[in-house]
Amino acid sequence: MLAGHLWKALQINLGRLPAYARLTQGRSLPLSCALIGLELSILPLALVVDALARPLNRRGSMVVEEDFVDLELQPFLASYEAPETVQPADLARVADRTRVGTFRELALACEGELEQLGDPRCQCMLRHMLESLLRIANNAPQHARQGDSSWLSWLLIGAHRALLPVAGWLDRLAAPLQKEGVPILFQDLPAVPPRASLPPSELAASPVGTRGS
Secondary structure, eight states: OHHHHHHHHHHHHHHHHHHHHHHTTTTTHHHHHHHHHHHHHHHHHHHHHHHHHHHHHHTTOOTTTTTSOOOOOOOTTOOOOOOSOOOOOOHHHHHHHTOOSBHHHHHHHHHHHHHHHOOTTSSHHHHHHHHHHHHHHHHHHHHHHHSSOHHHHHHHHHHHHHTHHHHHHHHHHHHHHHHTTOOTTTTTSOOOOOOOOSOHHHHHHOGGGBTTO
């Protein structure tokens, strides 16, 4: 569930903080501390989300349970080629394009924005948030068919969208270190499969894919 996902991420980032600090002569500490602080601040909300999801899970909807992936990361400080340039993301455009009314529209918007990001070695936190949004949007219609859970999927989507500016800020902190060949964030965030539960035609037509339904 979400709290377990965050707890494992917290443990990983706490464990990696000293090594990154040694590698960067301490310059990674603001980013590491900000990331850990963010995870700690979200943890109480994650516990509430998990509690809201459990009755739905018992009725057959796997909302939340299937929306977050296990943290299977690359080995720490595995081979990493620094990006030549790190272009800042257009967060205003991302926020605008993900402000939509259906799950299908959100999935299409996230796919388009992920293509815009380009090089996977940078903008790692924003990429992670968009991949998570895409997974939630793709899962949501099937979850809602299994139980009345679309409201909780929209709650997750709203929380992710609210964190987009924070993701952009963390990516800006990481960019100078990544350009020097330090794989911070790149090796600390899992790839999120876009688990599409239904064919696109069914997603587009699904009545449960509309905000407020």
